[in-house]
Amino acid sequence: MPEPEAPVTVAFDPQKALPLATPRWELRRGSYWPEFKAFCHPIMFWPILLFALWGTLLSPTVSWLKFFLEALFLVSGVVFAAYRLNALTDGGFKVIPRSHMMWTGVAGLAGVLAIAGVGVVLFGPWVLIFLVLAFFAIVIYNLVRHPLVHNSFTYGMVWGGFPVVLSYIYQAEAWPTLGILALGAAAGIFGRAYTWNWGRTTCGVHEVCLREKWGNSDPTCHSNSITCGMRLVMPRPITKHARLRLRMDLAMVLFITIGLALA
Numbered sequence: 001m002p003e004p005e006a007p008v009t010v011a012f013d014p015q016k017a018l019p020l021a022t023p024r025w026e027l028r029r030g031s032y033w034p035e036f037k038a039f040c041h042p043i044m045f046w047p048i049l050l051f052a053l054w055g056t057l058l059s060p061t062v063s064w065l066k067f068f069l070e071a072l073f074l075v076s077g078v079v080f081a082a083y084r085l086n087a088l089t090d091g092g093f094k095v096i097p098r099s100h101m102m103w104t105g106v107a108g109l110a111g112v113l114a115i116a117g118v119g120v121v122l123f124g125p126w127v128l129i130f131l132v133l134a135f136f137a138i139v140i141y142n143l144v145r146h147p148l149v150h151n152s153f154t155y156g157m158v159w160g161g162f163p164v165v166l167s168y169i170y171q172a173e174a175w176p177t178l179g180i181l182a183l184g185a186a187a188g189i190f191g192r193a194y195t196w197n198w199g200r201t202t203c204g205v206h207e208v209c210l211r212e213k214w215g216n217s218d219p220t221c222h223s224n225s226i227t228c229g230m231r232l233v234m235p236r237p238i239t240k241h242a243r244l245r246l247r248m249d250l251a252m253v254l255f256i257t258i259g260l261a262l263a
Contacts, residue, residue, distance in 0.1 A: 055167025
């Protein structure tokens with residue numbers, strides 16, 4: 001009776017199964033304007049603007065002039081102030097001079113003040129609430145690294161909950177209903193989960209990890225479980241999966257906004 005053949009074992013090579021993606025901080029950006037656009041973070045900004053539109057559409061009265069000013073306020077405050085201040089803190093830009101980043105951020109903050117001033121003249125002094133909260137969101141959150149300020153809850157509220165709830169207050173000139181608060185909480189959870197998908201993409205600002213001298217610790221980055229070190233060796237299929245999820249999440253928010261507009 002023939003001896004049974006021994007099972008053939010195939011060595012599993014993780015590198016072939018999950019080839020690593022090149023970290024974004026190692027990729028060269030070709031020129032000034034592509035890098036300028038990259039640091040506007042459009043994929044991160046669009047949900048914020050759409051959440052502001054949620055609060056507007058759910059208000060019993062809608063002024064599109066108010067929303068236009070709010071949109072300018074968000075572009076100036078988030079894209080040209082918050083993101084620039086964050087870049088000055090974290091680094092990662094290679095073509096844009098540091099002075100350009102600084103003056104763009106200053107111009108963004110000046111725009112916030114100017115637009116808030118117009119809002120006060122047109123709609124009353126209560127618009128100053130936006131200025132105070134915007135100062136927290138833009139300056140304090142992006143410059144202070146203390147965990148009491150820089151954490152998942154504040155991130156979700158600043159980039160998800162605030163746009164919904166404050167837009168409603170701004171439009172309706174009334175305190176938000178429980179339904180609006182719940183929707184703001186949902187937007188906050190989405191905002192935090194949205195950044196977690198970035199955690200599965202490769203690192204773009206590894207300089208900040210080196211500069212902060214973490215020692216033996218490896219801090220988490222965009223996620224409560226994925227560390228900075230992991231993002232340097234992120235498998236390419238997982239990175240592609242995360243980018244697809246980001247586009248799908250953005251499409252979901254867009255179609256919810258369209259649904260609210262047509263309801």
